[in-house]
Amino acid sequence: MILVIGNNLARAFGLVGAMSIIRFRTAVKDSHDIVFIFFALATGLAAGVGLYQVALVGVVFIGFVILLLYQSEFGAVKKREFLLQFSYASDDHESPPYLEIINKYCKKSKLVNVRSIGIEDQLELSYYILFFDMMKSNTFISDLDAMKGVSNINLFFDDEVG
Numbered sequence: 001m002i003l004v005i006g007n008n009l010a011r012a013f014g015l016v017g018a019m020s021i022i023r024f025r026t027a028v029k030d031s032h033d034i035v036f037i038f039f040a041l042a043t044g045l046a047a048g049v050g051l052y053q054v055a056l057v058g059v060v061f062i063g064f065v066i067l068l069l070y071q072s073e074f075g076a077v078k079k080r081e082f083l084l085q086f087s088y089a090s091d092d093h094e095s096p097p098y099l100e101i102i103n104k105y106c107k108k109s110k111l112v113n114v115r116s117i118g119i120e121d122q123l124e125l126s127y128y129i130l131f132f133d134m135m136k137s138n139t140f141i142s143d144l145d146a147m148k149g150v151s152n153i154n155l156f157f158d159d160e161v162g
Helices: 009-025 031-048 052-072 098-105 134-146
Strands: 081-089 106-116 122-131 150-157
Touching: 009 031, 031 052, 081 098, 098 106, 098 122, 098 134, 122 134, 134 150
Parallel strands: none
Antiparallel strands: 081 122, 081 150, 106 122
């Protein structure tokens, strides 16, 4: 990048402007995404100012490094947490019966929100959950739905957690 910009102030401001446009128009959720964006911007800038050798060497070298990182899964997010939301009509049990199903299918669960929805003893609960086996998520939902008092079940993949 330093070779491409050199001592040219206009190129430096152009790079900053391009990065700010890309950054604010694109929701970057992963550090790998920003690496690809910066890499593409640097390659395009090098080719645009006529430094074809720098662009070609950069593409080959950075492409090889990215391929190695991808193959080794370095920095890959391994967690597969989900957000579970459902409504529950309490009938004064000491221990809510839905916890038994959550503990049966989930390695980890964390209550993150409880909200009263206006109807007497009706609660909306939100949990972060981590399945033992993601392939059994449909069975989990079916078992939870069959439980008395549980309704409006939603299961979301939460890629922000990590």
